Amino acid sequence: MSDAWSAEEFTARLRELRTRYWDSHPFHLRMHAGTLTKDELRSWAANRWYYQRCIPRKDAAILANCPDPDVRRVWRERIVWHDGTKPGEGGAENWLRMAEALGLSRDEVLDERHVLPGVRFAVDAYVTFARTRPWVEAVASGLTEMFSHGLMSRRLADMRARYPWIAEEGFAYFTARLAVVSGEGRSTLDLVVRNCPTRERQEAAVAALAFKCDVLRAILDTVDYYSGTRP
Incomplete structure (x- = not known):
């Protein structure tokens, strides 16, 4: 069996996947350029909702499979962040507020009438993976957090500038997420490095992160293909 990579080399292998992240996807590039129509933004928000609502289910699967109580104590906070501690709170609620700011009704987002089959397939595959x-x-697959802080900062600035018709409360998800995503990325990386002592586990972690990058790009591929046709 091959020798394990050093922590530095393992980290470098994970970071090499930065080029596969969805920030360079043509749909995102058009979003930041301000050329998306209102219908395209609404389709994006309605489909991305399905991903957002499934993140706590993914995290719950990690909790169910993890035997380490110390890890579980830390990881459960992610579910709380998305679901909140009561109705009307949390990241999922903030995403719904953004969808409303884009002109969608809460009901049409919640009943998922606009979710495209390709998006549902990709997100369900991610939950099944976890x-x-x-x-x-499954934890390693979430290391896209390492790449997201810069994208989120740029998106917030560009959407405020390019789409001034969006009410400020529509950006609550991004402003709240910016406060935690950088720290989550560092702690998740440390957790993966500590728990992958063999080359086999390290390679599996790299493959998991590559899979997650493919899931994210598949979501945008689908939305981009049907761009402007729904809702």
Whole structure:
């Protein structure tokens, strides 16, 4: 069996996947350029909702598979962040507020009438991955957090500038997420490095992160293909 990579080399292998992140997707580039129509933004928000609502289910699967109580104590906070501690709170609620600011009704987002089959397939595959793979691989798949802070900062600035018709409360998801995503990325990376002592586990972690990048790009591929046709 091959020798394990050093922590530095392992980290470098994970960071190399930065080029596969969805920030360079043509749909995102048009979003930041301010050339998306209102219908295109609404379609994006309605479909991205399905991903947002499934994140706590993914995290719950990690909790169910993880035997380490210290990890579980930390990881459960992610579910609380998305679901809140009561109705009307949390990241999912903030996403609904953005959808409303874009002109969608809460009901049409919640009943998922606009969710495209390709988006549903990709997101469901991600949840299934978290349920069926070792917990540390599921955690590693979430290392897209390492790449998201810059994208989120740029998106917030560009959407405020390019789409001034969006009410400020519509950006609550991004402003709240910016406060935590950088720290989550660092802590998740440390967790993966500590729990992948063998080359086999390290390679599986890299493959998991690559899979997550593919899931994210598949979501945008689908939305981009149907761009402007729904809702």
